[in-house]
Amino acid sequence: MERATLRDVARLAGVSVATASKALNGQPQVRASTREKVMQAASQLDFSPNTHAQALITQRTGTVGLLTSDLEGRFSIPILMGAEDAFGTDQTSVFLCDARGDSIREKHHLRALLSRRVDGLIVVGARPDSRPSLGRDLPVPVIYAYAPSDDPADLSLVSDNEGGGRLAVDHLIRCGRRKIAHITGDATYGAAQDRARGALDRLAQEGLSVAGGEVWFGMWSEAWGRGATRMLLERCPDVDAIFAGSDEIARGVVDVLHEERLDVPGQVAVVGYDNWTILAANARPPLTTVDLNLEQLGRVAAQRLFAAIGGTLGSGIEKFPGRLVTRESTASLR
Amino acid sequence: MERATLRDVARLAGVSVATASKALNGQPQVRASTREKVMQAASQLDFSPNTHAQALITQRTGTVGLLTSDLEGRFSIPILMGAEDAFGTDQTSVFLCDARGDSIREKHHLRALLSRRVDGLIVVGARPDSRPSLGRDLPVPVIYAYAPSDDPADLSLVSDNEGGGRLAVDHLIRCGRRKIAHITGDATYGAAQDRARGALDRLAQEGLSVAGGEVWFGMWSEAWGRGATRMLLERCPDVDAIFAGSDEIARGVVDVLHEERLDVPGQVAVVGYDNWTILAANARPPLTTVDLNLEQLGRVAAQRLFAAIGGTLGSGIEKFPGRLVTRESTASLR
DNA sequence: TCAACTGCCGAAAAGGTTTTCAGGAACGTA
DNA sequence: TACGTTCCTGAAAACCTTTTCGGCAGTTGA
Known part of the structure; x- marks a missing residue:
């Protein structure tokens, strides 16, 4: 199944690629009837824009890196789910990288993610104690979740x-x-x-x-x-x-x-x-x-990151309250 | 921190971008001393190539999609780890998508992944029973893991x-x-x-x-x-x-x-x-x-997929043997 | 001395999209 | 009729890299 490009859509609709692009992106300077023609052509060809070309020009990739230290552990997963969930509703995709607690591996993954021009990074620690910062001079915003960064200039989200x-x-x-x-x-x-x-x-x-x-x-x-x-x-x-x-x-x-x-x-x-x-x-x-409300923590991390993309993040350690779940092992005396 | 492009590297090394590219990619038609100059310039600028530009030209993205139905479940995770592990050694990155058992959401994720031009797809089911195929006319190879596809033309890896x-x-x-x-x-x-x-x-x-x-x-x-x-x-x-x-x-x-x-x-x-x-x-x-040896299953899925990229996959259901782990709840009688 | 190679290098095209800007058409106004 | 507006549309540049191909300099063979 060969993939349709914007050129194909434009040709089918009888317009130029520029117009086709504007029509699909909801730009105002295009006549309604033209837009309709383009939309139809696009759906007929099952067109979906090549995100790499978009990334190249807009300097945004719509991707974030999720750098975890131990997937195995049960704490990363809910955070990961929360983040994935929050992003999922936008058009952001998540790169999952598991460093397996190895800092060499972590560096390697970090490099790969930056090479892929992710828009941001969430670092999920394995233990609730602080972990080494990725550094201050990264070209994208970074949020530390669960395990706070040891650099107070970073933003960390942890449970209280x-x-x-x-x-x-x-x-x-x-x-x-x-x-x-x-x-x-x-x-x-x-x-x-x-x-x-x-x-x-x-x-x-x-x-x-x-x-x-x-x-x-x-x-x-x-x-x-x-x-x-x-x-x-x-x-x-x-x-x-x-x-x-x-x-x-x-x-x-x-x-x-x-x-x-x-x-x-x-x-x-x-x-x-x-x-x-x-x-x-x-x-x-x-x-x-x-x-621990870890899912919520992941969700908030995603939102914060999203809000910060392009701008800058706050810093410091932000604590998230837990929530008591009552079952039968406790009850009033008498 | 602004990112260096190949242009910057070439300029610093005093060569053209074409030569810089060839030097960095180990092409033979470049003199050793020139290559050295380029390499040095690259590392001085902390250059890493923009994968989107590469993807655009090579038609390979070095990414795969991992489409899971329930992250929460404990079966997806080991498979995911195995796959991530196998890819990690190559230069392939993994997009994680959790459909939460919702087929609408799954379609949405699928579309996003295809738009990102992933090189392949691994679909991890929630239950060991068969699940609906993603379809036959996808532009990339797909492997079903844990839950087999209901279409025998697909390739599925399941535990025995x-x-x-x-x-x-x-x-x-x-x-x-x-x-x-x-x-x-x-x-x-x-x-x-x-x-x-x-x-x-x-x-x-x-x-x-x-x-x-x-x-x-x-x-x-x-x-x-x-x-x-x-x-x-x-x-x-x-x-x-x-x-x-x-x-x-x-x-x-x-x-x-x-x-x-x-x-x-x-x-x-x-x-x-x-x-x-x-x-x-x-x-x-x-x-x-x-x-269940799920990690191995994930690893093999990754390898198979990698091998199939560009070519075609086999089909049918492939079963993976389990492994008995003996602890103290069994012992010889007498 | 001249022709044919060989070894290196660079100009340019390509990949798919977004965005800017110029210009054409249709219309109203003086 | 001439001119200024308002709407739309399209040509072209830009993003960054890979790859092809032509060309230059130096070398070999006759």
């Missing part, structure tokens, strides 16, 4: 972990819980620290301190959730709520509570984090959890 | 579910199991039927029939895994192995076996399907399961 921690504890307090523990992941993750800070902050506001005497940092795994819960119960058998730093951890927590014949949420309420549906919704009971 | 079912049962037989049941998902899925067929086939080969008298079709959920297992145990309390149609179902199966105080794998061995790591590896005990 401190707020999320506060959200979770606030909910537990409203449920009438007073002895609230916090079991979370790797202490070297800024996200773990931030969530804990938010949690402690909200507790303090209520005049409470964390049950068990400390925040239990460990690993982002089901196994750690189990281990930490056992230790916690030993030290503080009358705990009435556990805020877990991830849904995986929460699954472990619930598991041990069952083993110990403690009713969830009757005796102990549990809140997870991430709203990883397959884990949270299939738990017994289904987990109340904090959703 | 029948072989996977055989693989699972074969393993259980080698473990000395004789009373093997099969609990699986929605009977309207071809994949469920195929896996069951493979399983029954291997059983028959051994002179066995399926424990419980029938294959338990139901839903792809943990809850169904639990329900079906209860029914199964009632009807056939001495079952010594259960092949589950998915890891989710397997989680439910294991759950009920625990409740009934049946040891896994001591008394009953369990095999899952999909190797969805978060579920399979975190189960207690970790699940032996069939991996």
Whole structure:
């Protein structure tokens, strides 16, 4: 199937290419009847303009690069979907590049994307902690999502972990819980620290301190959730709520509570984090959890980028609030 | 940062654009010293050729479209990664488009991709069952992955579910199991039927029939895994192995076996399907399961497509074998 | 000495579109 | 009739690169 060019359309419609172009692009200086002829010719030939020729002349490609560090991870995907969604409604297409956590590969992809003259770039990190900036002298705007850039001159969109921690504890307090523990992941993750800070902050506001005497940092795994819960119960058998730093951890927590014949949420309420549906919704009971709203983050990133194309972006780190999803693992006491 | 063009490079090197082009592209008719001058000028200006101008003249864009139906789903991602990986080493970039299961949206994306003159297309389905063909008269080669096209003239790459079912049962037989049941998902899925067929086939080969008298079709959920297992145990309390149609179902199966105080794998061995790591590896005990090798499928799709660009593709449905991943939920009897 | 090569280089065309600008047609006005 | 307007249309330049082909200089062979 050979492709029709604007020349073919013009010929069929009996006009010049210039007129054909203007007719198809809705320029005003063309008679209605002429426009109609051209449109018809175009659809008859199933014409679609060659974007490369357009790009060459307009200096806009209608493409953006999405540079992710780990596709595998479940955090990139929703952001990617949000971005793809927001662009999809415009006439922008997305180049997907996965650097697999390798900075050489990342450079390579970056070069390729610039060579393709993308109009902008979204960089999605693998971990919520900050990552190296791509540099300041890039010819296109760049937005960092999820993982902020380490250069404050860049614009980063991240989720508000401190707020999320506060959200979770606030909910537990409203449920009438007073002895609230916090079991979370790797202490070297800024996200773990931030969530804990938010949690402690909200507790303090209520005049409470964390049950068990400390925040239990460990690993982002089901196994750690189990281990930490056992230790916690030993030290503080009358705990009435556990805020877990991830849904995986929460699954472990619930598991041990069952083993110990403690009713969830009757005796102990549990809140997870991430709203990883397959884990949270299939738990017994289904987990109340904090959703990161990553899709929204991706959508906003796309919008911001789009708005900034041609102009310049802001800078700094912008935080996006999470959202509490209540399921059956929490309920009011009594 | 303004971008350098070939003109700038040529000027700096003191040659014509034609010579500069030939020097950079390794054409033979240019003196070594001249080439050197050009290369140096190019790197000094950080020149990278405008791919749109190249595309215009060479009629090749070095891009492919990846049209997926549901990014959300966990099956698209590994395929996508495999494809991205295989292309990444070449100088091909991938346009990602998610149709969200909407055929209107799919048409829209298809049109956009063709307008961008992609060199080829990979269509990744959401379900393993066949999907509508994009049509025969497309100007670029198309490969269907995971979900085969309903037009036998197209080329489809899918995973071999029948072989996977055989693989699972074969393993259980080698473990000395004789009373093997099969609990699986929605009977309207071809994949469920195929896996069951493979399983029954291997059983028959051994002179066995399926424990419980029938294959338990139901839903792809943990809850169904639990329900079906209860029914199964009632009807056939001495079952010594259960092949589950998915890891989710397997989680439910294991759950009920625990409740009934049946040891896994001591008394009953369990095999899952999909190797969805978060579920399979975190189960207690970790699940032996069939991996679909989707990444490989994606890689091969990319290679095939690359090979076919310019020429033509084969047709028909090509099946890719799965791979048994053994963990602790299966072991030899005694 | 002249003809035929060989090795390098550059002018120019091509690819498909957008945009500017000049000019033709039709019309009204003096 | 001459002229100024208003509408439309089309020729041509521009975007950046690749590729063809002609030509120049120097070399070889007779």
